[in-house]
Amino acid sequence: MNSVRTSISLIIVMSLCWCVPTTFSQEAHSADPEVHIFLEKLFRTRADILISDNKNLLSEFYLNNVKSSRSALKHELHRSKYLHAWAKQRSFNFVRTESQIRVTQMKNKEDGIAVSLVHSLKLTYTHQKDIFEPHEFGMGTRHTLFLQKKDNKWYVKREWYSDPFDENPELIPILAPESELDPDYASTKDREMGDINLSPALKTGFLKNKYNRAQALAYADKYAGAALGAGNNLRYNKNYKDYTPLGGDCTNFASQVIGDPKEGGGLKMVGNWRYWFKAGASHTWVQTDRFKNFLLYSGYGKLIFKGTYTAVMKPNEKFKEGAIHTLVPGDLIAYELSGDVDHFAVLVGFDDKGYPLVNCHTADRYHVPFDLGWDKNTTYLLIHVMD
Incomplete structure (x- = not known):
């Protein structure tokens, strides 16, 4: 959260x-x-x-x-x-x-x-x-x-x-010259976590139901809350508790996008990642660091890259158009401050010039440039949701 x-x-x-x-x-x-x-x-x-x-x-x-x-x-x-x-x-x-x-x-x-x-x-x-x-x-x-x-x-x-x-x-971070970039910014541990995501055993156990990416995107747009442009009369999905008064609703929203069984991405609730519709959410469903760890160790998500604004945006030998452009709509971005994940957003697309756009809760956002409101001390974790 x-x-x-x-x-x-x-x-x-x-x-x-x-x-x-x-x-x-x-x-x-x-x-x-x-x-x-x-x-x-x-x-x-x-x-x-x-x-x-x-x-x-x-x-x-x-x-x-x-x-x-x-x-x-x-x-x-x-x-x-x-x-x-x-x-x-x-x-x-x-x-x-x-x-x-x-x-x-x-x-x-x-x-x-x-x-x-x-x-x-x-x-x-x-x-x-x-x-x-x-x-x-x-x-x-x-x-x-x-x-x-x-x-x-x-x-x-x-x-x-x-x-x-x-x-x-x-x-506000600026785009540094390409010579200042470190294409291997992601730590060894983070790259190992990406390898774990590809485990056949985990994929067999958890990914029996494919991620419905188109439906997840429709959910993200419908329930983006009070942000003008969103659907559902600018309201959240009433079937879920609003965790804003308890610290924030961003992770609850990201979990809904990928896991809602009726309108969202439909990924099966497994392990500690669950929502009980009469009782509320598990810690893993609503807390940022727990959700991040669940994604990367369960096989549901793969860490593509981790870095500052400059590192994720600028092209390098490995990412010809910048690491962030390897994400596809329906993937997730985690925002890390001082070593802790502070926020989650859903990548919903790119504008005509290719600038990444996100939806999220707390504050509610609909097709907003992904870095608006974040500073140069922010580290971005680019997470691909496995189809």
């Missing part, structure tokens, strides 16, 4: 006594239509400044004399700075945004209103100096805000959410 990274300027959501609900099955309604109008305008403006240079548009939503409100504004400006820096490094041009909110809980307080909501975002980009059709990807985040009214106008007093853009722009 991935670690939920929360806004650096605010308190972690899980520490609150009043926090984001476990599920978002019902929409809350307020007797004050001004609150909804304010929230819609707030999130639309926040989406717009992600790609525009007019950062002054956002200050009208925050209280300059309240520290928590100033911190929330500073955070929004920081995430815009990060996205601009990332786009520059990748030679992307962001050209459009689309924003949608779903209020899930609203409570009146003595000095304001507490709100929980889901924000669905779509960003459209083009590649610089290349003639390709614009590509769209979606993001979904869950927010808890406290609103305060002053001089007959609403403001954000404080806010909490897990933000995929809460990264240091100075740590």
